[in-house]
Amino acid sequence: MKRKKIDGATALGFPTWAFVVFFFIMPLLLVLWYSFGYKPDLFTAHSNDILSLDRYAEALDATFIGTFWNTLKIGVIGTFLCLIIAVPFAYWMAVKLDPKWRALALALVLVPFWTNFLVRTLGWQIILSPRGFLSDFLQNIGLIDGRLDILYTQTAVQLGVVYNYLPLMILPLYVAIDRAGRPLREASADLGANRIRTLFQVTLPLAAPGIAAGSLLVFIPLMGDYITASVLGGAQGNMIGQLVASQFNTAQNWALGSAMAVLLMLFIGVAVGVCALVALVIRYFVRRSRRVVFLGGAA
Amino acid sequence: MTGTEGLRALVPAASVGRISRRAVLSGFVVLTATGALTSCSSNTGFASSVLPDGKVEDHLNVYSWGDYSDPGNIAKFQKTGTTVQLDSFGSNEELIAKLGATRGTSGYDVVVPTGSYIPMMSANGLLQELDHSYLKNIENIDPLYRDQSWDRGNKYSVCKNWGTTGYVYDSRKITREMTSWADFLEVAQNEASKNVSVLEDPWEVTSMYFAANGIDPNTTKKADLDAAEEFLVHKLAPHIKAFNSSAVQSGMPEETFVLMQAFNGDVRQGILVADTPDAWKFVYPTPTANIWMDTWAIAKGAQNMDAAYAFIDFMLEPETSFRELDYIGYNTGVIGVEKMAKERKFERPDLVFPPEEVVKRLTPGQVTSSAERLVAIVNRMMAKAGS
Numbered sequence A: 001m002k003r004k005k006i007d008g009a010t011a012l013g014f015p016t017w018a019f020v021v022f023f024f025i026m027p028l029l030l031v032l033w034y035s036f037g038y039k040p041d042l043f044t045a046h047s048n049d050i051l052s053l054d055r056y057a058e059a060l061d062a063t064f065i066g067t068f069w070n071t072l073k074i075g076v077i078g079t080f081l082c083l084i085i086a087v088p089f090a091y092w093m094a095v096k097l098d099p100k101w102r103a104l105a106l107a108l109v110l111v112p113f114w115t116n117f118l119v120r121t122l123g124w125q126i127i128l129s130p131r132g133f134l135s136d137f138l139q140n141i142g143l144i145d146g147r148l149d150i151l152y153t154q155t156a157v158q159l160g161v162v163y164n165y166l167p168l169m170i171l172p173l174y175v176a177i178d179r180a181g182r183p184l185r186e187a188s189a190d191l192g193a194n195r196i197r198t199l200f201q202v203t204l205p206l207a208a209p210g211i212a213a214g215s216l217l218v219f220i221p222l223m224g225d226y227i228t229a230s231v232l233g234g235a236q237g238n239m240i241g242q243l244v245a246s247q248f249n250t251a252q253n254w255a256l257g258s259a260m261a262v263l264l265m266l267f268i269g270v271a272v273g274v275c276a277l278v279a280l281v282i283r284y285f286v287r288r289s290r291r292v293v294f295l296g297g298a299a
Numbered sequence B: 001m002t003g004t005e006g007l008r009a010l011v012p013a014a015s016v017g018r019i020s021r022r023a024v025l026s027g028f029v030v031l032t033a034t035g036a037l038t039s040c041s042s043n044t045g046f047a048s049s050v051l052p053d054g055k056v057e058d059h060l061n062v063y064s065w066g067d068y069s070d071p072g073n074i075a076k077f078q079k080t081g082t083t084v085q086l087d088s089f090g091s092n093e094e095l096i097a098k099l100g101a102t103r104g105t106s107g108y109d110v111v112v113p114t115g116s117y118i119p120m121m122s123a124n125g126l127l128q129e130l131d132h133s134y135l136k137n138i139e140n141i142d143p144l145y146r147d148q149s150w151d152r153g154n155k156y157s158v159c160k161n162w163g164t165t166g167y168v169y170d171s172r173k174i175t176r177e178m179t180s181w182a183d184f185l186e187v188a189q190n191e192a193s194k195n196v197s198v199l200e201d202p203w204e205v206t207s208m209y210f211a212a213n214g215i216d217p218n219t220t221k222k223a224d225l226d227a228a229e230e231f232l233v234h235k236l237a238p239h240i241k242a243f244n245s246s247a248v249q250s251g252m253p254e255e256t257f258v259l260m261q262a263f264n265g266d267v268r269q270g271i272l273v274a275d276t277p278d279a280w281k282f283v284y285p286t287p288t289a290n291i292w293m294d295t296w297a298i299a300k301g302a303q304n305m306d307a308a309y310a311f312i313d314f315m316l317e318p319e320t321s322f323r324e325l326d327y328i329g330y331n332t333g334v335i336g337v338e339k340m341a342k343e344r345k346f347e348r349p350d351l352v353f354p355p356e357e358v359v360k361r362l363t364p365g366q367v368t369s370s371a372e373r374l375v376a377i378v379n380r381m382m383a384k385a386g387s
Helices: A008-034 A054-059 A062-096 A099-114 A117-128 A133-140 A154-180 A182-190 A195-224 A227-233 A240-248 A254-289 B003-018 B021-041 B071-078 B092-102 B115-123 B136-140 B181-189 B202-212 B222-239 B247-251 B264-273 B305-315 B318-328 B337-343 B356-361 B371-386
Strands: B059-065 B083-089 B157-170 B196-198 B240-243 B259-263 B280-283 B291-298
Touching: A008 A254, A054 A254, A062 A099, A062 A154, A062 A195, A062 A240, A062 A254, A062 B371, A099 A154, A117 A133, A117 A154, A117 A227, A154 A195, A154 A227, A182 A195, A195 A240, A195 A254, A227 A240, A240 A254, A240 B371, B059 B305, B071 B083, B071 B305, B071 B318, B083 B092, B092 B115, B115 B291, B136 B305, B157 B264, B157 B318, B181 B202, B181 B222, B181 B259, B196 B202, B196 B247, B202 B222, B202 B259, B202 B371, B222 B240, B222 B371, B240 B371, B247 B259, B247 B264, B259 B264, B264 B280, B291 B305, B305 B318, B318 B337
Parallel strands: B059 B083, B196 B240, B196 B259
Antiparallel strands: B157 B259, B157 B280, B157 B291
16 A cells, blocks of 8 residues: 655644644543542542542532523523624625725724723623713613612623624624625515515525524533623622632532533533524424425426 | 633634544654653652752742732842742632642742642642741741741741731611621621622631631531521522622722622722722621731742742831832731831721731631532522522
């Protein structure tokens, strides 16, 4: 057998997969491995001398489940809000906006990303504070009676996650809508569809991959986020990421923390799977209801 | 740290599809080789420290909490010919993880652990025993803050700053006089309900219950812990608005809460920027509260030992120490700084220098076998408060 030389592209791929192996797969396997261990004594964070599934039983208590539901609620609502804000915005950017301003609009969407995540979130603490300018403004225009009282509540977390993850929804949507192009929408109009029908039967179905990608990009990191919840959340906006972090940091129990992290990944996987299934079912029924039957055909 | 970082790391995965099996296999050879190399260097114990030779090095690496030393002091020390490289960590766990993982090769000379972590760190060989003959200024520290239960004879550490826990309340909303932890728990369930913040620290949160009921806050008895959990989760948690250690500094100027558990120096900072400082009252609660102490220590494997001793000794000089106190807002425990503070119009000295009878009744927090249980209790409280 003749040995083939490694081609250039493959060689150039080396840093990529070495990076993925070192910084993604290996840490992931390490977390999985730690989750079978235990915390041997006060001063040691983990040991794998005895392997068991006990940490999983320990992790799956009412606190974990309750906090997970809370997080799932924030995650689903947050993703949905991002979606309904991002769709019109991405559509406007890809279709309505003069192409010469598009780069600027994209840059403005991305600018907040240059600021540290924590700093951005802390900024909201100032805006939402009961004596902040938003509170003053809303009182002045008579929209609220007393001071604004949403800092350290679940509402604040909800707002914070939408703000923090919105660009991740806008970008794939923009790309998807932009790629679908004008001709198909024009064709739809030529064939007699009004604007609403074009939106629902041409534009949105073509943007579906963008919607799916954006939803995943928002939902998955959001479920693991603990900074937004720590900074804005207070007792009502407690998220599961904080629970995992408390095991690694305060309790110094890496085994239990790892088990929680693995469970969290599984749960998120299941949640994504369920959503995907629901989407497929909806698509099936939508397609069936819109099926065009050609009379006088083979049948 | 954030969810988005993982995503950024994954972006190059677009080219994953082009990676052939052979390239992957050849890469594994490299990985295995690297693994073998790293395994050679581990398990050989700790790198040993370079002992002092009387010649102060021109470089010093200090690993401390963020913004935890007066830059003026650092600049002054650098004039003696030693460049100081300051790095910061955000938690004791982070410090321990770094020193533990590098096994004496972290490059850090001076570190700043919290006292209650000293037993853990010395047991794991992370700290260098101090030679007091190089620290003549150790005598400047008030005996009250030397020879602590977690480091007898100051074998590994000397006091850098200390503080205690209490609470602050808005006297416009809470009119009764408050003096104890029992008052805190009582008011939290009544007029302050849903406007209470507590520290994001399991020891501190649970110690309120223990102190109010005459139990040692460092208790490890199961019955005590069960009783604490019962009360804290079912009675107190529904009234708490936030578990947040930094809430107090913005909490007073922004009037987010009416009752806040807090460290004394943080309360001082908050009161100094509040519009209505007189409305806020701070309590050193009876019967006891935590006394925590951040310390100067030397990491095992330190390479600049003379500079490390010189630096710590410099920080213990009364003038330097006063500037530290003035900058950080926490007592340094050095004799004479209180007098200087009072002479030099240091604002609100009462929040940095509690009366001696208060200091004497404080209990140093310990990391005990109940640490994990305390975390579980507070996690349950958070889940309860959020439900």
